[in-house]
Amino acid sequence: MVETLTSSPSIWRFNHRRWIPNLSSSYKTLFAFLWIVVFTSLFIWQRNFVDGLSIFRRPLLVRPLPRLRPVAFNLTDFGAVGDGVTVNTLAFEKAVFAISKLGKKGGGQLNVPAGKWLTAPFNLTSYMTLFLAEGAVILGLDDEKFWPLMPPLPSYGYGREHPGPRYGSLIHGENLKDVVITGNNGTIDGQGQTWWKKYRQKLLNHTRGPLVQIMYSSDILISNITLRDSPFWTLHPYDCKNVTIRNMTILAPLFEAPNTDGIDPDSCEDMVIEDSYISVGDDAIAIKSGWDQYGVAYGRPSKNILIRNLVVRSMVSAGISIGSEMSGGISNVTVENVLVWNSRRAVRIKTAAGRGAYIRDITYRNLTFENVRVGIIIKTDYNEHPDSGFDPKAFPVIRGISYSSIHGEGVRVPVRIHGSADIRVRNVTFRDMSVGITYKKKHIFQCAYVNGRVIGSIFPKPCENLDLYDEQGRLVKKSVSENASDIDYDI
Structure with a gap:
């Protein structure tokens, strides 16, 4: 034609x-x-x-693609066998060592072909790309004897589950620059079932290790792979800058897979998490920055974090959490275009006396809740501490929290904001909210020790702690009292 x-x-x-x-x-x-x-x-x-459909999408930040490495190796070049039985730790170590010599030339890429590549934990190096081909599975040995012990994280002062050392991660990196973990939807499998069982039976003497942990590093890209069945937290960037995580699938059983958080940014800044599916046995995402007096002393906040275009599920904890370990501070976080479905909680902020620091300037917009027990939560009595050395008068500051375009159905309690006389929740804003509820009695919008405002009409009816404004920003009704308490944990 x-x-x-x-x-x-x-x-x-x-x-x-x-x-x-x-x-x-x-x-x-x-x-x-x-x-x-x-x-x-x-x-x-x-x-x-097609243009009409674009209203459901928001423009993506354009980041440059990582540079192609000048040299590429295959894992089999170093004697690896992908039969799911042969232990390939030495092959991974030899490959990483070879790439470590190429930093001044732009680094190297390690290609992991289709197959099941059993290995103990190994470290990455700077200027490295780890590429998992379609059908490639890196399998973690499930015997803790092969997992090295590491010192506790400095902002935790504790192994998180046990005092003293902690197990390292299956794939680990420290003080790195320009690292890419990507592929054609290959998989990193922590084989966590044995770990979870031993944890429940109290047979472990140290804190379980993450699946992937990158520490003190910058310019990190993790994309286009599946992470599954981590022994503990799945993906843990710690004290890192300029991190992009996109096009990920992160999986763990919804029950009996304890603490298998999906992604835990911890004392990180300038970070994007986008275009991913996460269904795990704890929080899908949990932003952290240290625990009590150890986090205060370490003093590294999590800030400038964008989370968008996700589908998440958590039957045990929450879809997106901030805290509870937030003693270095958390600020300037945006969560947008997220569907939370068939979950216990949707979006949650959690902290407690003893944490100190702050949670501020948090924006939630365009969220959809489908069949969740509690939609929005701010909780200030999450009293879990590493030891007795915390300051009980170190009260965190919570302010500047905005919720707009919040919709959904099948929600039992749409909002539960539980401030206290010592930890008041300040300057909360709700706008454009319509959530279909399954519990028709009172207490469906619960508040205590909170001030803020509602702009325009929202459903369900907001609590009386909040000022009401019309769409033009004119005050319609002043709140009765920010201290009024209407919390019912029985629903």
């Missing part, structure tokens, strides 16, 4: 004295003309339809 149109440019010349008679006398020309009209109409309709 393109050739026909190109070879007959006279079709496009509009000479009505000659063209109309020719058209009426030529059946073929009339058919061609009608075909062009129909095709053009269809094209315009399709373009308008």
Whole structure:
């Protein structure tokens, strides 16, 4: 058709004295003309339809693609065997060592081909790309004897589950720059079932290790792979800068897979998490920054974090959490375009006396809740501490929390904001909220020690702690008291 149109440019010349008679006398020309009209109409309709769909998407930040490495190796070059039985730790170590010599030349890429590559934990190096081909599975040995012990994280002062050392991660990195973990949807599998069982039976003497942990590093990209069945937290960037995590699938059983958080940014800044699916046995995402007096002393906040375009599920904990370990401070976080489905809680902020620091300037927008028990939670009595050395008068500051375009159905309690006399929740804003509820009695919008405002009409009816404004920002009704308490944990 393109050739026909190109070879007959006279079709496009509009000479009505000659063209109309020719058209009426030529059946073929009339058919061609009608075909062009129909095709053009269809094209315009399709373009308008696609443009209409774009209202459901927000423009993505454009980040440069990582540079291709000048040298690439295959894991089999170092003697690895992908039969799921042979232990390939030495092959991974040799490959990483070879790449570590190439930093000044731009680094190297390690290709992991299809197969099941059993290994104990190993470390990454700077200027490295770890690429998992389709069908490639890195399997973690499930015997803790093969997992090295590491000192506790400095901002925790404790192994998190036990005093003293903790197990390292299956894939680990410290003080790195320019690291890429990607692939064609290959998998890193922690084989966590044995770990979970031993944890429940209290047979472990040290804190379980994450699946992937990158510490004190910058310029990290993790994309296009599946992470599953971590012994503990799945993906743990710790004290890192400029981290992008996208196009990920993160999985663990919804029950009896304790503490298998999906992604835990911890004392990180300048970070994007996007375009991913997470269904795990604890929080899908939990932003942290240290625990009590240890986090205060370490003093590294989590800040400038964007979380968007996710589908998440958590039957045990929450879809997106902030805290409870937040003693270095957490600020400037945006959570947008997120669906939380079939979960216990949707979005939660949790802290306690003894944490200190702050949670501030947090924006939630365009969230959808589908069949969740509690939609929005702010909890200030999450009293879990590493030891007795915390300051009980170190009260965190919570302020500047915004919720807009919140929708959903099948929600039992849409909002539960539980401040206290010592930890008041300040400057909370709700706008454009309509959540279908399954519990028709009172206490469906619960508040205590909170101030803020509601702009325009929202459903369900907000608590009386909040000022009411119309869409033009004019005060309609002043709150009765920010201290009024209407919390019912029985529903």
